[in-house]
Amino acid sequence: MKILTGNDLGSGAVTWWxxxxxxIHVEDAADVGEHGESIxxxxxxxxxxxxxxxxxxxxxxxxxxxxxxxxxVRALGPTVRPDxxxxxxxxxxxxxVI
Amino acid sequence: MYKYDNYDQAIVDARVExxxxxxxxxxxxxxxxxxxxxxxxxxxLYLQLHxxxxxxxxxxxxxxxxxxxxxxxxxxxxxxGYGHFTTRQNIQYNWIKLEECADLLTELAAVxxxxxxxxxxxxxxxxxxxxAGAAADEVVDPRPWAELLRQWSTFHPEFSYLPRKxxxxxxxxxxxxxxxxxxxxxxxxxxQDGVLGGxxxxxxxxxxxxxxxxxxNPFVRAEDLLSYIEAxxxxxxxxxxxxxxYKARIKILVHEIGADEYRRQxxxxxxxxxxxxxxxPLAEFDRISAFFAPPAFDINASDEIDRNDPDxxxxxxxxxxxHKQPGYAIVNISLKPVGGIPGDASADQIDVMADLAKDYxxxxxxxxxxxxxxxPHVAKRDLYTVWQKLNDAELANANLDLISDIIACPGLDxxxxxxxxxxxxxxxxxxxFADMDRQRDLGELKLxxxxxxxxCGHHHAGHIGILGVDxxxxxxxxxxxxxxxxxxxxxxxxxxxxxxxxxxxxAVEKATEVYKTLREGDERFIDTYRRVGLEPFKEAIxx
Numbered sequence: 001m002k003i004l005t006g007n008d009l010g011s012g013a014v015t016w017w018x019x020x021x022x023x024i025h026v027e028d029a030a031d032v033g034e035h036g037e038s039i040x041x042x043x044x045x046x047x048x049x050x051x052x053x054x055x056x057x058x059x060x061x062x063x064x065x066x067x068x069x070x071x072x073v074r075a076l077g078p079t080v081r082p083d084x085x086x087x088x089x090x091x092x093x094x095x096x097v098i
Numbered sequence: 099m100y101k102y103d104n105y106d107q108a109i110v111d112a113r114v115e116x117x118x119x120x121x122x123x124x125x126x127x128x129x130x131x132x133x134x135x136x137x138x139x140x141x142x143l144y145l146q147l148h149x150x151x152x153x154x155x156x157x158x159x160x161x162x163x164x165x166x167x168x169x170x171x172x173x174x175x176x177x178x179g180y181g182h183f184t185t186r187q188n189i190q191y192n193w194i195k196l197e198e199c200a201d202l203l204t205e206l207a208a209v210x211x212x213x214x215x216x217x218x219x220x221x222x223x224x225x226x227x228x229x230a231g232a233a234a235d236e237v238v239d240p241r242p243w244a245e246l247l248r249q250w251s252t253f254h255p256e257f258s259y260l261p262r263k264x265x266x267x268x269x270x271x272x273x274x275x276x277x278x279x280x281x282x283x284x285x286x287x288x289x290q291d292g293v294l295g296g297x298x299x300x301x302x303x304x305x306x307x308x309x310x311x312x313x314x315n316p317f318v319r320a321e322d323l324l325s326y327i328e329a330x331x332x333x334x335x336x337x338x339x340x341x342x343x344y345k346a347r348i349k350i351l352v353h354e355i356g357a358d359e360y361r362r363q364x365x366x367x368x369x370x371x372x373x374x375x376x377x378x379p380l381a382e383f384d385r386i387s388a389f390f391a392p393p394a395f396d397i398n399a400s401d402e403i404d405r406n407d408p409d410x411x412x413x414x415x416x417x418x419x420x421h422k423q424p425g426y427a428i429v430n431i432s433l434k435p436v437g438g439i440p441g442d443a444s445a446d447q448i449d450v451m452a453d454l455a456k457d458y459x460x461x462x463x464x465x466x467x468x469x470x471x472x473x474p475h476v477a478k479r480d481l482y483t484v485w486q487k488l489n490d491a492e493l494a495n496a497n498l499d500l501i502s503d504i505i506a507c508p509g510l511d512x513x514x515x516x517x518x519x520x521x522x523x524x525x526x527x528x529x530x531f532a533d534m535d536r537q538r539d540l541g542e543l544k545l546x547x548x549x550x551x552x553x554c555g556h557h558h559a560g561h562i563g564i565l566g567v568d569x570x571x572x573x574x575x576x577x578x579x580x581x582x583x584x585x586x587x588x589x590x591x592x593x594x595x596x597x598x599x600x601x602x603x604x605a606v607e608k609a610t611e612v613y614k615t616l617r618e619g620d621e622r623f624i625d626t627y628r629r630v631g632l633e634p635f636k637e638a639i640x641x
Contacts, residue, residue: 007145007149009124009125009196010125010195010196010197011149011195011196011197012145012146012148012149012150012193012194012195012196013148013149014147014148047127047130050131050145051131051145067571068571069510069568069571069572069573070147070510070514070516073147073510073511073519074147074148077148078148078511078512079511079519079522080439080511080519080521080522080525081439081511084178084193098573
């Protein structure tokens, strides 16, 4: 599957395209199929997200998981500071990242 | 330390307001990212993996307690309660919001700090010896020269769009604590027949093509130094390659045309530059130098130290260095706790270090290129108290220059350029060697880790270097041996195929076992390696 990601213009937070908006949770990411480029063009015009790009992802029961390690690290947060990730209370939250 | 005059303050304040307007326009959608990116980079604002990152300049690594407290305040108010001290003696914040950045810069400017020229193809923060003004072996205090270069390079109209970034280091001791010859320009201040001048080295650097800077001039008289450096930059600006980012650094130019031809061109350019009168009048240099006058040391301070507390004694032996003033010492605060993140300090720890500087070190701190902090002027009678307060703040790690005093870049945990994580490898190695007796038995062993070929973790200069690479989407780590950033400067060599994360930790441990078996006398790891060569290590590691 193909999903879209970028960084929020104001906060810099990692965001994922949900189909009609942006979410900070990769689980919300939508499979954009062949429509990635046209969505990117429209969203770049809207200027809400910095430098969005298309990535490969794998569908899992827990939701999409980016194919490349760099985007998996982006999806959750620094592996060395679980307290600063999106799921600080869940000690197993990062098991799929590496 | 140097205090801004009205001119310094005015240009920093003006830059903050200019950036405030640029941010406003960007957030309003009046600028694209392509238009905005070069503007934010000129103000030290990067976009990294998880957020914006702001790199704040710490000129030649020197700070006072007021500034350090503001760095702690910024960590709390604008970031997530911590900062990361870097190998350019700067500090980075990893979680900055664009909409808050101008306010942050306003607060920095109020204590004479900024983030200007911490990115982009310009002259970056001038680095220096963290023991400047305190070292027993220095010829002069290099900081007035570093400050002069800071003023000269700030918004220098000719050098704001160089072919590539440009890094300058100034030292004044035979012992190189600043990796001077791994800079684009390295200056060692020396005296010849009582006359002050500089040995000038040009064309060093790390990155994908590591090079040791050759000596371009063995002695430039002090009064000519600024003109000479201007000439060095002008030749680079004229002939440095702008068509290929990988060949754009001055080291490539010097290497390709040769040191002799580069030197000839500099001499020619220098003759012209000298007609322009850019060297400062003596009165101006004296004005700058006055800010770096030695503090009011107690000339009756005792050299006696009570070593009864064994933990204190270990710290004393490892982290405290001789001072040129009797009765005083240089305190190194290691930011490398076992299992911690090299260079990170919490806001509370930053406040503690600021308070200690204020109370015990004539209000001075230094950031080191090894990502530690220095209190440069501590009376020996106060060392035990300082140690106790550091211990209370979990800052009394007695591992300076030992295997766990690791330089590590932020790596793939934070950096958008990285290919592999650096920090977890550093944590695992530090944990493997957590036993202090074992570390101390190994002695000085400089281990440096980079998460990509850009070498921000200085792996080329590590006695043991580790380079993280991406092998088909999987982190892999190459080992290099034999590097040094000190006066015995050398570039490490790759020893063989790479390892996974745990494998590289095992390999490092095997290397230390070989060293222990083969070392003679007081040899350090690197001395033994240089004497016996790679083979015994390779055999133990690869079988």
